[in-house]
Amino acid sequence: MKKYNFNAGPTALPNDVFKFSAEAIKEIDKTGLSILEISHRSEKFSEIITKAKDLALEISCLDKNEYEVLFLQGGxxxxxxxxxxxxxxxxxxxxxxxxxxxxxIAEAKYYGNVIEIASSKNKNHTYIPNDIKISEDLDYLHITSNNTIFGTQFHKFPETKSPLIADMSSDIFSRKINFSKFDLIYAGAQKNIGAAGVTLVILKKELLKKNKRKIPSILSYQNHVDKQSLYNTPPVFSIYTCMLNMEWILKSGGIDMIEKNNIEKAKLLYNEIDNNEAFHGFVKKSDRSNMNVTFGINDNYNSEKFNEMCSKNNIHGIKGHRSVGGYRVSLYNAISIDSVRILVEIMKKFNKI
Ligand SMILES: Cc1ncc(COP(=O)(O)O)c(C=O)c1O
Known part of the structure; x- marks a missing residue:
């Protein structure tokens, strides 16, 4: 029996993605070839990557004339x-x-000065800093839109005149966002976009002009733009799964519907955490993530028993990150409300034991 997979990533993908990508491994679109053996310079792959780029822009409501889409490696x-x-x-x-x-931050320090504009470290990252004061002479401001490990999420983005750059790895395409506020966003595919092995980057063409340093080709956005993500052999299969997944997003009603479902799932689970005496949430309520829900078991309750009940009911991947402990339930786009209901039922039963 298929498990209810709440992993933080890689994680569950929509059934259509599993089905069509499995078929494409045998043969893609009656070409007589598997997706795993086609050339990245073939007409078929050109069709796939072009479609994937177009879908990324369509879902983000961004204009082709203003933004570039890249599919890169390295996570x-x-x-x-x-x-x-x-x-x-x-x-x-x-x-x-x-x-x-x-x-x-650690990587950026290899290249220049970094100012930590705000930090939630004083409370073990259980909240999102607000009222952030931003000096205007920054090369860019970088945020992580969703904190996968601790379970917090920006529900309002900082205002800045500097270019805004976001790591959206764990909440891209999960909610309505004004993407045009951002100059560059990136996300590892393995949560809400597709199979691991590829990173989606969407960047403003204007931003490219701000590159002043001579850098190795593999690091240069301009180079990857010029080569249309084919500077080195791209992960053909992963990009195909991204294309399928983005098609699924649009077929499922687009971001509006995806967001509605994600809010419903998160509400259901947070409601149980808040009303069940056996559990407590880890983070500030107003900053809770709708993608990664973190919580613990209260004293006097037996976590071994809860783990056993989950495992017997095919619940998979809810162990908290080692730096936080407790539980983390990831509610990415492909997770159905029914699987959340099953988990909530177990939480209710657990409290009654
Ligand atoms: C928000 C966020 N950023 C970055 C990463 C690292 O991604 P990768 O493994 O693709 O480098 C993760 C992985 O879970 C993540 O959740």
Whole structure:
């Protein structure tokens, strides 16, 4: 039996993505070839990547004339380095909301000065800093829109005149966002976009002009734009799954519907955490993430028993990150409300034991 998969990523993808990508491994679109063996310079792949780029812009409501879409390798982690190597000429601002922001900051320091504009470290990243004062002479301001590990999420983005750059790895395409506020966004595919192995980057063409440093080709956004994401052999299969997943998003009613479902799932689970005496949430309520829900079991309740009940009921991937402990339930787009209901039922039963 298929498990209810609440992993933080890689994680569950929509059934259509599993079905069509499995078929394409055998043969893609009656070409007599598997998706795994086609050339990245073939007409078929050109069709796939073009469609994937168009879908990314369509979902984000961004204009082709203003934005470039790239599919790159190296994960979101590689973007920490690329962003700084391309655009950190003097000083950049970072908002530190947890582990991933800290990693981004560490990489940026190889290239220039970094100001930590605000940080939630004083309370173990259980909130999102607000009332942030931003000096205007930054090369860019970098945020992590959703804190996958601690379970916080920006529900309002900082206002800045500097270019705004976001690591959206764990909440891209999960909610309505004014993407045009951002100059560059990036996201590892393995949560809400597709199979691991590829990173989606959407950047403003104007931003490219701010690159002043001579950098190696593999790090250069301009190079990847010029080569249309084919500078090195791209992860053909992962990009295909991204295309399928973005098609699914639009077929499922687009971001409006996706957001509605995600809010419903998160409400259901947070409601149980708040009303069930056996559990408590970890983060400030107003900053809770709708993608990664973190919580703990109260004293006097037996976590071993809860784990056993979950495992017996095919619940998978809810162990909290090692730096936080407790539980983390990831509610990415492909997770159905029914799987959340099953988990909530178990939480209710657990409290009654
Ligand atoms: C917000 C965020 N940023 C970055 C990463 C790292 O991504 P990658 O493994 O693709 O480098 C993760 C991974 O979970 C993440 O959640």
């Amino acid at each position: 979101a982690s590689h973007q920490y380095l690329m962003v700084a190597s391309n655009f950190l000429n003097n000083v950049a601002g970072y908002i530190n909301t947890g582990t991933w922001s800290e990693k981004a």
